[in-house]
Structures are given as C-alpha cells and as structure tokens.
Amino acid sequence: MAQDVLIEIGLEELPARFIDDAEAQMLDKTIKWLDDQRISYSSAVSFSTPRRLAVLIKEAADNQTSIEEEAKGPALKIAKDDQGNWTKAAEGFTRGQGKTTDDIYIKEVKGTSYIYVKKYIEGKTVQSLLPEFKDIIESITFGKNMRWSNETLRYARPIRWLVALYGNEVIPFEIAHVKTSNFTYGHRFLSGKLTIEEPKQYEQLLSDHYVIANAKKREAIIVEQLEALQEKNGFHIPVEKELLSEVKNLVEYPTAFVGSFAPSFLELPNEVLITSMAEHQRYFPVKRDGELLPQFVGVRNGDAYELETVIRGNEKVLRARLADAEFFFEEDKKLSIDFFQEKLTRVVFQEKLGTYAEKVNRVKKIAHHLAKELQLTEIKEIVRAAEISKFDLMTNMVNEFTELQGVMGEKYATFFGETKEVSQAIREHYLPKQSHGELPATTVGAVLSIADKLDTIAGCISVGLIPSGSQDPYGLRRQAMGILRILKDQHWDLTVESLIEYTLTVLQDSGLVVNASAKDELQAFFASRAEYLMREEDIETDIIHAVVDNQLGIFHFAVDKAHVLSVKKADAQFKSSQEALVRVLNLEDKVEDKNHEISSSLFQTESEKALYNAVESVKSSYIEYLEAQNSKAALNLLANLGDDIHAFFDHNMIMDDNEEVRKNRLSMIHELSVLILKYADLRKIAWKQHA
Known part of the structure; x- marks a missing residue:
C-alpha cells in the first residue's frame, strides 16, 4: 500500500537569501533520488520558512520497481580459450553477476563479439531505503556555512529537529546528534511542540499553529495584505520583487502594518529614505502621485496582537536611522570634494593594486584613451568624472549606507557645483549592478563604467585573483558582462583585445607587476562571459566558439x-x-x-x-x-x-x-x-x- 513520506529539517533562523535555493535543492535532489531508486510516487512538494525546509512525497510505492538488466562482459575472444571452453574471465564475470556460464549469450557490438547475461534485480522495500535521505539533507549547499558545538557538519544554521515519516512510522537516522522523530514546532512565539500523526496533515497542522509553510502562499498573503492597505489608505506601495521575496522568507506568519516618520525627513534624498526603509529595515516605501510619503509598510512575523506596540517599535528604529542619515548628510555638505579626494590616498583598494587614489589615476588614463579612440566630444567631462569618481566612498553617508555609492556621488557632486554630465556619470559608472541590470544612459557614464571595470578586472586577474567556482569576491564576472553589454548597447567599434592590451599597459606603467599570462587569461575570461551572454540570445555553443575563439573582437x-x-x-x-x-x-x-x-x-x-x-x-x-x-x-x-x-x-x-x-x-x-x-x-x- 502506498504511503506518504514527510521530511522536515528544523533549523535556527536561516538567512532569507539562502531559503529559496535551499528549498529548490531539496525538492530537486528528492526527485532525482526517487527516480534513481526506481520509487514511484504521485507527486512531491516542498515547503520552507525561516526555520524549516521540508518535502512531502505523496503516495510513495511500498517497493522499488524490479528490473531485468543486461550485463556486458568481456569480449568473446577473451571469454573462451582456443578449445572453446569458458575462461576464468568468463567465469568471474558470471559469478560477479550472480549467474553461471550456462546463462551466457553473445552479442556483436561494432564488429566485436561480447558475452552477456541477464539478471533480475528485485526491488527493495522503500521503507528500508528511506534512511538514505540523510545524504540528501547533508548534501544541500548554502552561500555560507557554519559549524556549531563540536559538530563536524557544516551547514547554514544549526539543525534543531528532524522529522522523517513514512506513513505514521518514523524513518530512523541521525544528523549532528539530532535524531528523527514525528515532532515539529509551530511559530516560535505563538505555538510550541507539535506531534505529526501522518504526513498529509503537515501543512494544515502548521497553519493552525501560525506557520504558513508554503512560501508561495506566504508571498500571496503578503501581496493581498499590501493591496488591502493601499485601498484603505489611498496610497501606492511600490513593491520590488527582490524585497518581497526577502520579506516572505523573514516571516512564518505575515501581518502587514503601516508606520510613519517625521515629514521633515523628506528633505533627505529619496534614495536615502528608500535605502533606510527597504535595504536596512525591509520596509516597503509608500507613495502618492509619485511622491514619497512620510509612511512605510512593514510585515510582522506574527498575528495582529498588540500591533500598535509593534508599529511604535518599528517607527522608533527607523526614526533613529533616519536621524543618523540626516546628520551625515548635513556634515558631508560642510566639506568638499578635494577633502574627500585626499582621503582616497590613504585607503587601500586592494593590497597588490594600491590605494583608491591610484586606482582613480589608472581609470582616468583608460577613460581618456577610450574617449580618444571613440572620437568623442565629451573628453573634458569624461576626464573630470573619472578624477572624482570615487570621492563619495569617503563620505559619512556612504560609509553608513554602502548601497548608496555612486548615488550620493551624484548628489554631492551636483551640490558642490559639478556639471550634470559629470555628476550623473559618477552614479552610472557603477552600472550595471547586476548581470542584467540597468546600463548607463549617458556616453560619459558608459565610458567611465567600462574604464573602471577594466581596471578592476585586469588588475585582479593580473595579480592572480581569478574567480573560481562560486568565489568571485570582486564581482569580476558581473563586471565583465557589464563591459560587454555596454559595448553592445552603445554599438562601439572597440575590440575587446585592444581594451585588454591598453589596460595592461596602464597597469604596468603604474609600476604594478603583471603576470606574463595575464593577457591570455583575460581574453579567455571575456570569451567565457561573451559565451554566457550569447547563449542567452539562443545562439548555439558551437556557433559561439566558431565566432569568438580566434578573436572576440568587436562584441556587437x-x-x-x-x-x-x-x-x-x-x-x-x-x-x-x-x-x-x-x-x-x-x-x-x-x-x-x-x-x-x-x-x-x-x-x-x-x-x-x-x-x-x-x-x-x-x-x-x-x-x-x-x-x-x-x-x-x-x-x-x-x-x-x-x-x-x-x-x-x-x-x-x-x-x-x-x-x-x-x-x-x-x-x-x-x-x-x-x-x-x-x-x-x-x-x-x-x-x-x-x-
């Protein structure tokens, strides 16, 4: 008789950014394991919250599917001697398959005869195989792992409980000294220890105890609550997809609320307000007619009990952060670009690549060269933008709100009297911030963006800081893709090889030691990023290699x-x-x-x-x-x-x-x-x- 199977990993609160991927891994690995083990089932669904990852396998068969398998042995000329007798090789082969030489038959493959036997493999009971699920749990990977207590297991967060059920029976195994059981836990503050009688009651049982285990349902509830608040209050909540996904993974039982802050804080740049709310506090900003209001929407992990107290607490936290931002903003404006520029001479960009001031000088040379090669008329603006491209990194505001690098550079440059073209380029040279993010809109910003990224990529690879696996601390892959996308977007006739060669010359002229293999490594690195981008345009891999292997050239x-x-x-x-x-x-x-x-x-x-x-x-x-x-x-x-x-x-x-x-x-x-x-x-x- 088919049985449902439930596996749940109970954890300390997981970082929100790990949860979606971990849930997908758990489901994918489960399905692959079921297929590999020849276990039939009707469906498999996954669940996740900050405190748990789970999978429910519905109607798993009692036994593996039995199969008849063909086993290929040695060539016939090895399996038989000159007298036509079976050799030790043939006997050893059949014995290893649980057969005798009487079971041998012969088949020809590509002109050569081989011996074969057929063997029947009877399926094991699924219940006897399920303890292997321990391996699936231990194989889940995370962006960052930790050890706890005296455990050797590396995991995102400590495992606190394990549920493993086959029907109403516990599947026995143990991970990091935590044994499986049929006990789970509801909401950390609104519930306690729960007994699961059978797997199919899992989702409803948790829902009854203030845990919405289905992440998609949890997100839908948040969206529904936001829409209700919009209608009730007559304002608009601009919902960024990434923020919504993160908030969904911060709560088990969402309750949205509206808070407010002093209207005087609206004097701060919108980017500062939004960053303080969205990036630091995970609040949704609120607008009316396109203008920010002195309000925000948060999502509580719990029900509506004492919600006013929760709102006041969140308002207090945001008020303190905005007060800090207001102080930093006013203090920064009392200084000058030259003051911040001088500080760049004392801050190291990278140990082997020198200070930020030295990086800026290299970027200025590269940007000036690009402007001349492209015969641009904005050379003066490009050089000035390059000169002051990093000054805002030394400001109080960017020191506190690192996400605002470039953004505050544009604000402060405008305040200190720089032209619109120069100011905007300071913000745009950080674009794109993601592999497929927004590109610079101006020519000055595009040139500066390419120059800065070229210096970073060529510099890092020249001193041996080559990305490997998931390790890319300087974001070199993203930056290389950014360069290629900008070149294509601007339709600039610059070969990638010429950009690499000139940048390496600048590095060497600056006194930096450049590896002899740097040129080849950089060309291969850009070719790999070009292949990635071209595959996204549905270009087949063989055609990509035909075009880019000899020379990448002009990318567009x-x-x-x-x-x-x-x-x-x-x-x-x-x-x-x-x-x-x-x-x-x-x-x-x-x-x-x-x-x-x-x-x-x-x-x-x-x-x-x-x-x-x-x-x-x-x-x-x-x-x-x-x-x-x-x-x-x-x-x-x-x-x-x-x-x-x-x-x-x-x-x-x-x-x-x-x-x-x-x-x-x-x-x-x-x-x-x-x-x-x-x-x-x-x-x-x-x-x-x-x-």
Missing part, C-alpha cells in the same frame, strides 16, 4: 555574425557553400610557408585560375563589408565562392608532387582561409545534415 559584430550563422546552419541551400569553405579550412594546417606568394604562372588548370580570379574579385568588397559590419553581405560573398572551391578541389591535386605547384596551391588555400577566419572558424560548427 560578433553577436551579429553568430545570429547570421545560426540562420545559415539551418539553411539547406547553404550546405554546398559551407562544405566548400570548411574544405578550405581543413587544409589550412597543411600550409607550412604562410608567407609564400601566389604565382599565376604556376597555374596548371582552368579551375585554379577561376578560383584565384574569384577570390581576387571579391576580396576588397569582402573586407569592406566586414569593416562596415555587414554580416550577411560578407558571408554571402564567401558563399558565392562555393562552386569555384569545389571545382578547384575536384580538378587539382593540392599536394602535388611538384613542390612549387604544391606550395602555390597551398598558398591559395591559406589566403582564402585567412579571409574565412576573419568571419568565423566554420570548422567548429556542427552543421546540420540536410536530406
């Missing part, structure tokens, strides 16, 4: 070429041309003398002359199309050479016995290969087989 052009090749890959009419171009590239490795000049006097056939003339006739137009970044036209010119290429191969022996003729033909191959590779290495594409 690389993306455009990749899209053109994606279309051609599925185009049956392109097949003949593709085969011709790949035939050329396949012989490129045979060319020993890359500088050998083609001599028309050595042509022996009409097909040689025809291909030479065809290449010469399109060469200049092809280069012009590439320079104009006309991907379709350039590839079409190459495609038009297809018939001449096929005729050349069909009517000429490339590796002719005559050395001069052979070199001449290989030089034609080389010249054409160079042209093709300027577009992409077509050999790396898994071309579709058309009927």
Whole structure:
C-alpha cells in the first residue's frame, strides 16, 4: 500500500537569501533520488520558512520497481580459450553477476563479439531505503556555512529537529546528534511542540499553529495584505520583487502594518529614505502621485496582537536611522570634494593594486584613451568624472549606507557645483549592478563604467585573483558582462583585445607587476562571459566558439555574425557553400610557408585560375563589408565562392608532387582561409545534415 513520506529539517533562523535555493535543492535532489531508486510516487512538494525546509512525497510505492538488466562482459575472444571452453574471465564475470556460464549469450557490438547475461534485480522495500535521505539533507549547499558545538557538519544554521515519516512510522537516522522523530514546532512565539500523526496533515497542522509553510502562499498573503492597505489608505506601495521575496522568507506568519516618520525627513534624498526603509529595515516605501510619503509598510512575523506596540517599535528604529542619515548628510555638505579626494590616498583598494587614489589615476588614463579612440566630444567631462569618481566612498553617508555609492556621488557632486554630465556619470559608472541590470544612459557614464571595470578586472586577474567556482569576491564576472553589454548597447567599434592590451599597459606603467599570462587569461575570461551572454540570445555553443575563439573582437559584430550563422546552419541551400569553405579550412594546417606568394604562372588548370580570379574579385568588397559590419553581405560573398572551391578541389591535386605547384596551391588555400577566419572558424560548427 502506498504511503506518504514527510521530511522536515528544523533549523535556527536561516538567512532569507539562502531559503529559496535551499528549498529548490531539496525538492530537486528528492526527485532525482526517487527516480534513481526506481520509487514511484504521485507527486512531491516542498515547503520552507525561516526555520524549516521540508518535502512531502505523496503516495510513495511500498517497493522499488524490479528490473531485468543486461550485463556486458568481456569480449568473446577473451571469454573462451582456443578449445572453446569458458575462461576464468568468463567465469568471474558470471559469478560477479550472480549467474553461471550456462546463462551466457553473445552479442556483436561494432564488429566485436561480447558475452552477456541477464539478471533480475528485485526491488527493495522503500521503507528500508528511506534512511538514505540523510545524504540528501547533508548534501544541500548554502552561500555560507557554519559549524556549531563540536559538530563536524557544516551547514547554514544549526539543525534543531528532524522529522522523517513514512506513513505514521518514523524513518530512523541521525544528523549532528539530532535524531528523527514525528515532532515539529509551530511559530516560535505563538505555538510550541507539535506531534505529526501522518504526513498529509503537515501543512494544515502548521497553519493552525501560525506557520504558513508554503512560501508561495506566504508571498500571496503578503501581496493581498499590501493591496488591502493601499485601498484603505489611498496610497501606492511600490513593491520590488527582490524585497518581497526577502520579506516572505523573514516571516512564518505575515501581518502587514503601516508606520510613519517625521515629514521633515523628506528633505533627505529619496534614495536615502528608500535605502533606510527597504535595504536596512525591509520596509516597503509608500507613495502618492509619485511622491514619497512620510509612511512605510512593514510585515510582522506574527498575528495582529498588540500591533500598535509593534508599529511604535518599528517607527522608533527607523526614526533613529533616519536621524543618523540626516546628520551625515548635513556634515558631508560642510566639506568638499578635494577633502574627500585626499582621503582616497590613504585607503587601500586592494593590497597588490594600491590605494583608491591610484586606482582613480589608472581609470582616468583608460577613460581618456577610450574617449580618444571613440572620437568623442565629451573628453573634458569624461576626464573630470573619472578624477572624482570615487570621492563619495569617503563620505559619512556612504560609509553608513554602502548601497548608496555612486548615488550620493551624484548628489554631492551636483551640490558642490559639478556639471550634470559629470555628476550623473559618477552614479552610472557603477552600472550595471547586476548581470542584467540597468546600463548607463549617458556616453560619459558608459565610458567611465567600462574604464573602471577594466581596471578592476585586469588588475585582479593580473595579480592572480581569478574567480573560481562560486568565489568571485570582486564581482569580476558581473563586471565583465557589464563591459560587454555596454559595448553592445552603445554599438562601439572597440575590440575587446585592444581594451585588454591598453589596460595592461596602464597597469604596468603604474609600476604594478603583471603576470606574463595575464593577457591570455583575460581574453579567455571575456570569451567565457561573451559565451554566457550569447547563449542567452539562443545562439548555439558551437556557433559561439566558431565566432569568438580566434578573436572576440568587436562584441556587437560578433553577436551579429553568430545570429547570421545560426540562420545559415539551418539553411539547406547553404550546405554546398559551407562544405566548400570548411574544405578550405581543413587544409589550412597543411600550409607550412604562410608567407609564400601566389604565382599565376604556376597555374596548371582552368579551375585554379577561376578560383584565384574569384577570390581576387571579391576580396576588397569582402573586407569592406566586414569593416562596415555587414554580416550577411560578407558571408554571402564567401558563399558565392562555393562552386569555384569545389571545382578547384575536384580538378587539382593540392599536394602535388611538384613542390612549387604544391606550395602555390597551398598558398591559395591559406589566403582564402585567412579571409574565412576573419568571419568565423566554420570548422567548429556542427552543421546540420540536410536530406
């Protein structure tokens, strides 16, 4: 008879940012385990709150599915001796499978005969397998782990209880000296220890004791309460998705409330108010007609009992934080940009890369170089923005509210008399803040953003700070993607390789020691980020490698070429041309003398002359199309050479016995290969087989 299975991990309060991923891991690992163990079930659902992760498996079978399996043994020539008798190898194989040589049968695989046996594997009882669930619990990973007491287990937070039920029976296992039972706990303050009689009552039992175990339901309740408060009070609550997700994972039983603060605090910049509320206190700001109101909405972890007292407590906390912000804001305005700039000389950016002042000087050089390369008219603004790009890091406000770096730079720069272009660039040079976040809107901000990120990425990788696994403390992956996205967004014709080379020169000129392998490592690093971005545009991996492996080049052009090749890959009419171009590239490795000049006097056939003339006739137009970044036209010119290429191969022996003729033909191959590779290495594409 099928039984429901419940597993719950009871913990000290988990960090909100860990919960969604941990819940997804638990469900995914459970489903994989069930499939691997051949355990049938009707469904599996997961639950999570700050104090628990759980999974409920509905109608799990009593036994694993029994299977008949084919086991492959050694080759027949090894399994039998010259007299036709079974060898020790055959006997050992069958014995290991619980069979005898009488059970052997023979099958041929790719021209070789092998011995096989069939074995029946009877399914074990599911109840006997369920203690293995301990391994699933221990395998869940978190962004940061800890140890507690004398335990060796590393986990996000200490495990306080474990529920493991198969029907109404406890599944026995133990983790970190915590044994499984059928006891769980309701809300920390509104309930206590609870007995679970059977798994299917789990969600309702917790709900009756002030725990909404389903995270999606908890979020829906919060949204419903926010909407009710909007309607009641006639204001608007702008709900950021990330904040809502975090608040959902901070409470087990949500109750939304409205608090207020002194209207005088509205004199502070909106960003300061919102950061104080949302980032520090997890409150939702409140607006009417687009303007902030001196109110906020919080979500309590509990019911409405003594809610007014809770509101007053939250108002007191926010009032203190806003008072601090107000003091810092006024104190900072009494100083000057030069004052903060001088402080940068005494603050280290990174031990091997010097102070923030030294970083700023490098960024200024890189930004000035970019402006000249792009022939921009805003050079003066770009240089000034670079000079003061980090001054706000030394302000009281940013020291207290680190999330406001750049934002306060723009506010203070405007206050101290800088132009709008310079002030805005200080804020924008931190963009994008996430991999797919907002990009700089201005040219000055975009140039400064690229320069700052180039210095950070090249500097860190040059001194050996290369991201590995999930470790990327300086956010180099995100910043590299930011550079590529900005280059594509601005449609700037700057090659990634030239940016890397100039940045490394600046680092060296600044007296920093740059690893000999830094250039290659940086190019590979940017290529990997380019691949990530291009895959998000549904470009296949083989096409990406064909375009970027030799040289990433101008990124927006690389993306455009990749899209053109994606279309051609599925185009049956392109097949003949593709085969011709790949035939050329396949012989490129045979060319020993890359500088050998083609001599028309050595042509022996009409097909040689025809291909030479065809290449010469399109060469200049092809280069012009590439320079104009006309991907379709350039590839079409190459495609038009297809018939001449096929005729050349069909009517000429490339590796002719005559050395001069052979070199001449290989030089034609080389010249054409160079042209093709300027577009992409077509050999790396898994071309579709058309009927």
